[in-house]
Amino acid sequence: MGKINRRTFLGASAVAGSTALSGEAAAADDSSEVTRILARYIVSAKPDDIPAAVKKEATRTLLNWTGCAIGGSRQPAVDNAIAALTPFAGTGQASILGRMERLDALNASLINGISSHVLDFDDTHLRTIIHPAGPVASAILALSEYQPVSGLEFLTALVLGIEVECRIGNAVYPEHYDAGWHITGTTGPFGAAAAVGRLLHLSEQQMTWALGLAAVQPVGLREMFGSMTKSFHPGRAAQNGFTAAVLASKNFTSSEHGIEAKSGWANVLSTARRYNEITGKLGQTYEVALNTYKPFACGIVGHPIIDGCIQLRDENRLKALDVARIDLWVNPLVVELMGKRSPKAGLEGKFSVYHAAAVAITEGAAGEQQFTDRAVQRSETADLRDRVFTTIDKNLHEDQARIRITLRDGRTLDKTVVHAVGSVTRPMSDRQLEQKFEGLATGILPADRVRRVIDLCWRIESLPGVASLASAATLQAA
């Protein structure tokens, strides 16, 4: 049940969309050469061969990741990590998004990786529940301030890094995750090593070593969920993969079979492995095309309810005072995970489907701003919250909900959400991604900076240098 849920969640098409990778005869299925085949592909792939739609999705991934990193940049986990590591860090090299500090590129990749995951609001590769951008983008953005990197090179490295981590994830999911590993932190070093190694122009031989050095540095156990260490995982994965690539660039040797060897990563860290998921159809399919973004800043099971309530509000220009009651028919997990009737603080609001439905009506949104103490304590929202009622319907998937709003004038408004926004089937629009970004960055960056960073993200492919994006996303002088 758990496995099926994770795999089908927010759209079974996430799996269907990538079946081309599995089953059929793979282009290259020599399981004794998995690491080498992958290394060869990473160093030889041509930017022009990546389809425009894939580059576009990578650009959306970048925008979403940047917003999450800025939005998370003032969290205690980030404060504490900076306080702990600054005494040992090199200075001045790379930006910490959303802040004033600059650290060496390796430490910057760690901190930005923490920031981007700490709100649990970053991107998701639904087939493996990897959060792909964190390890990869954190590493290559920091590198882009150490050496000149063009936007096209950056975007290519982002596509390839995500390809590597998600393909390796596909090969071992769900067995590897079920064993207790936090898959973002264990596959992330491969993605970061591939992306950084690409930008460092590693040879094929060096790239096999970089992947070997990534293989020995997995990060993350699921036990840490609920503590700051969870967001440490993608950050450290970025730093580890970055480290692997720079070591390999100086001919620090490793095994050339780090992934597939008997005592290699896949055999040691997973009870099952399907190497054709890694080597099959390389350059023909792209995992970043399957990436998804969370529209709402709470547990994903609440998303269809929020989605439907916002739709009803916008279609009917609803105000809270018009609403007599809201009835929700929901998957059982909703009540289990979001059952708080009367949240008092912002964080509690994330675990209240009653708050989520109410704030969707009163504010027409459910970003970080709608899960603050202010939003939870706002009287209009609190009053409406008490008029929200749930009924469990086991026939509803987690990305489905039925909503009935009864108005004070007696009319009823009904909405059935079959796939919540944010799924592969109903992706967030570019405008919705911008709005999410604005919600995350506003109050942290000045308004003109917010606009400028959004603009730079959209134009990434044509930027002559990516360092301008990194510094724009901070509080440093422009």
Next chain:
Amino acid sequence: MGKINRRTFLGASAVAGSTALSGEAAAADDSSEVTRILARYIVSAKPDDIPAAVKKEATRTLLNWTGCAIGGSRQPAVDNAIAALTPFAGTGQASILGRMERLDALNASLINGISSHVLDFDDTHLRTIIHPAGPVASAILALSEYQPVSGLEFLTALVLGIEVECRIGNAVYPEHYDAGWHITGTTGPFGAAAAVGRLLHLSEQQMTWALGLAAVQPVGLREMFGSMTKSFHPGRAAQNGFTAAVLASKNFTSSEHGIEAKSGWANVLSTARRYNEITGKLGQTYEVALNTYKPFACGIVGHPIIDGCIQLRDENRLKALDVARIDLWVNPLVVELMGKRSPKAGLEGKFSVYHAAAVAITEGAAGEQQFTDRAVQRSETADLRDRVFTTIDKNLHEDQARIRITLRDGRTLDKTVVHAVGSVTRPMSDRQLEQKFEGLATGILPADRVRRVIDLCWRIESLPGVASLASAATLQAA
């Protein structure tokens, strides 16, 4: 067979010596509180409660580790790692043993950890084949240049760090190692986190977090043996544990059950676990007391042969020209692992039992200096090498050998080695450890520095500050 070999190797007493830890009722066997019990012990243990003999063995461990780190400091793995990481490192904070460079303490712990293992000449906890000093000493020596640390504090942290990593190793060995993990790199972060955390005066709560942060950062797969990445494992383990402790010191939170939780370290990284090995008799037994040191700079299976040949040489004042032939009766592994008849280069000499026996007679030693190109190509040694013959005897353990030297005058000299020197049963003497150190450090440090570092190591317990040891072991001005 493999398991039994590893466990009994160089003296079955290594296992017998620690049986007090297993079996019988443990003082504290609450498997839901393993991490907390361990954390409480680390923060509350008193230096005065550690027996003098344990402190003495920890001092010998320090001397041996320091010599190995100096001796390995000019290897390509160290050159390459420094070249790769210096551009990103902080500067000036901590010493790189045997060299001129200074880096931030975190990177220094990585580099010194690499140096200390790269010759495969460091200490061994035989029950788990963990190399205990690398992760722990590398971390706390670097910390000692960041903040003042007295010799007694240092020695206490060394004892406790080794205690933690070896106890955790005892709980999962051999299953964890057999799965493919390089156990020094996977248990090392716990040891380093404990030792650094102790010196940072973490609270019990913070220490549980430090152990949790160590749990998510295992390093090392056995696939990497034979590449530079093998020595990266203890170095990165030191750096990871150090990082875990500094994060915890700034209240970066983690699980409080990082070791024993369902998705914690022991369950995810091993098919078996015996928690009473971790929590039983804490403060009553000390794993560092079981530490051993390699007397000879080649594969451990060659050690009884070298040991016996040197004994016969010294007892009979033998010269190579006196010797007509040398016959060796050996365990089958000797011929499998050290079968090279005519080595041409120093490194090949390490895989030649013929060279090992010959050089033991011609030079009366088998340190790094006896496995150089010079030593291998010396004609007197090469001539004698051709007069060495092996016979496999399956009844001999790997730490045993029989030797018969036939002299040109017709006499025969016989020696049976029951336990090679370097085993727990026949430990190296203090003087032998000094000679090993001299062999490693001579040619890297000036002679007066070699003597001074040895002296500082022996006096560690009474040193007012350990930074003086660190800087003495480099090429910096005194």
